Every structure is written in structure tokens, then in C-alpha cells.
Amino acid sequence: MAITWCRPGLLHGKRALVTGGGTGICRGIALALAGAGADVGIASRREEHLAPTVRDLQALGVAAVAVAGDVRVPADVDRIIAHTADAFGGLDILVNGAAGNFVAPAAVLSPNGFGTVVDIDLKGTFNVSRAAFPLLKVRGGVILNISATLQLLGTAGQAHAAAAKAGVDSLTRTLAVEWGPSQIRVNGLAPGPVDGTEGVRRLTTPEMRTAIDAACPLGRMAAIDDVASVALFLCSDAAAFVTGVTLVVDGGLWLHSARTLGADVAGG
Ligand code: HXC
Secondary structure, three states, X not given: OOOOOOOOOOOOOOEEEEEOOOOXXXXXXXXXXXXXXXXXXXXXXXXXXXXXXXXXXXXXXXXXXXXXXXXXXXXXXXXXXXXXHHHHOOOOEEEEOOOOOOOOOHHHOOHHHHHHHHHHHHHHHHHHHHHHHHHHHHHOEEEEEEXXXXXXXXXXXXXXXXXXXXXXXXXXXXXXXXXXXXXXXEEEEXXXXXXXXXXXXXXXXXXXXXXXXXXXOOOOXXXXXXXXXXXXXXXXXXXXXXXXXXXXXXXXXHHHHOOOOOHHHHXX
16 A cells, blocks of 8 residues: 555665554554555464465565464563564564454443453553563664544443553553653554444444444545554654654544534534
8 A cells, every 4th residue: 555645665674563463454554654665564363364464565565474463462472572573673663453342331241341352452552562662662663552532432332442442542641751761652543433444344333334424524434544644654753753642533523423512503
């Protein structure tokens, strides 16, 4: 994928790891980083999610590797980091995208159901960031945590994922402060619903899809490229002085969701 504003070779010489990079938004981010010249490793629990994306990354002319593993398991995390860094000779960019979700009302959500999503999204982000820190500080680096917008308001059926993503946003700010002196920037990217992703398949109905298009101030649901483009910006030196920020990329949808005035009153 070529992000249209990207200068050729923008990330030439950079070594990246994208967890969850086999599918969906994070596959798009992996392809955008590779399109800008970075070598890219991807990790996912399921091997079958990785092979097609690795082929697509290599077709862009960069080195690419895939490692199957679970971000909840420290030994897997160590293996993912070591394999990627060994293949590329180091690590400069980490995108924490591995996530899990489902819709369940809090009253019937089991403790293990709540904990499973917190373990993948929040603790997984911590596990991989912590393991990557010694490598990222060698030359200075970038961490990008994939967040969401559902924790910005109260989203029914999402107690687990919203709590996890709120924790991710907090972790982004703390790590930015702790690791800034090591020249590691830590930012977040918060997509709303993104067309063609597992998240939208799991969380929305066709009727909701139509309502999202209508409610979004920019008039449509995001495409994967909309998100990948901003990820590329935050991972590049164009954002060299940006850290501790979680940037919402949803066409203004969450702001509109909070609006209480009717369209006639608001002049809409
Ligand atoms: C209620 C559920 C459930 C459901 C699982 N659980 N699915 N509870 N409703 N639909 C409960 C189980 O009953 C169990 O609790 C606990 O969660 C763990 O379930 P497992 O299946 O054993 O866990 P695991 O195999 O590790 O699977 C993790 C998973 C699964 C998250 C539950 O859905 C998964 O692997 N998802 C990966 C892909 C994915 O989710 N993609 C969407 C990402 S979208 P008990 O008590 O029974 O033991 C996304 C975007 C977020 O993340 C932001 C959205 C805008």
C-alpha cells in the first residue's frame, strides 16, 4: 500500500514490529510502514493470519518476518522480540495492535471474560513494550499503541474492552514520561469503526453501519488506509516532537455521538 503523502524511503533503515499485524488495521499499518521502506515483523497468535501478509510485505521490497505467539505469554513475547530483532539487527518501531473483543453486557460477562480482554489488550501492550524497551533505546525509537474510542464515552456491552483501552491510554502517557529521556516516543492511535475489519464485523450490524455513515461528521466510516496513514505519520520523524498523545482517527464520530442538541437546534 502506498500512502499518497509519503516521501519514498521515509522509514528506510528502520526496523518495525507490529503485533496483530496479520489482519485488519494492523495489517494495513504493517504495509504502510513497509511501503515507506521499513523492515517489518508481524506477530499474531494464529500462524494462518501471518503468511499471506508476510508475502505482501516482502513484495514491497523490504525484509519481513512473522512470529506466531501470544502477547499474554511472557515467553512468547520474548521469542517474538528476539526473532524480529535478530532478523533485522535491532528494533526502532513497535506497534502494539494485538487485541481481542466481543460484545457482552457487564451483568453476564464472566470475570474470566473481562480478564481475557484486559490481558490481551492492556497487559499485552505492557508485556511487549517492556520487552522491546532495551532494543528501542539503543538508537531511540517509537511505540504506537492502538487504542479505541469506545472508552471515551459509555459504550454498552464493552465494559471489558473500554476498561482495557482506557488502561492502554494511561500506559501511553506513563511510558512517554518514563522513556522520553531514552529518546523513545510513545503515542496512541484511537480508531473508531473501520470498514473491513473484524472489530466492525463483531461489533456492528448493517443498520448500525448505515447509522455510523450518517452520524460521522466526515460522512463515512473510516477505511483502513485512513488509519494506516496516521500511524505512519506518528511512527515517522514528521512526529519527532510528539509523545504521550492518543490521536483519535474517526472522522469526528465520537464528538457527534456526545451531541445532545437536535440537528435543527444545532444548525445541522
Ligand atoms: C461473553 C465471552 C465471549 C462472548 C469469549 N468469552 N467470548 N463472554 N461473550 N462473545 C469469554 C469466555 O466465555 C471465557 O470466559 C473468556 O471470555 C475467555 O474466552 P476464550 O475463548 O477461552 O479466550 P481466548 O481463546 O483467549 O479468546 C480470546 C477472545 C476471542 C478475545 C475471547 O474472541 C479472540 O481470540 N479474539 C481475537 C480476535 C478478535 O477478538 N478480534 C477483534 C478485535 S476488535 P469463561 O468465564 O467462560 O472462562 C478489537 C477492537 C477493539 O479489539 C475496539 C473496538 C472498536
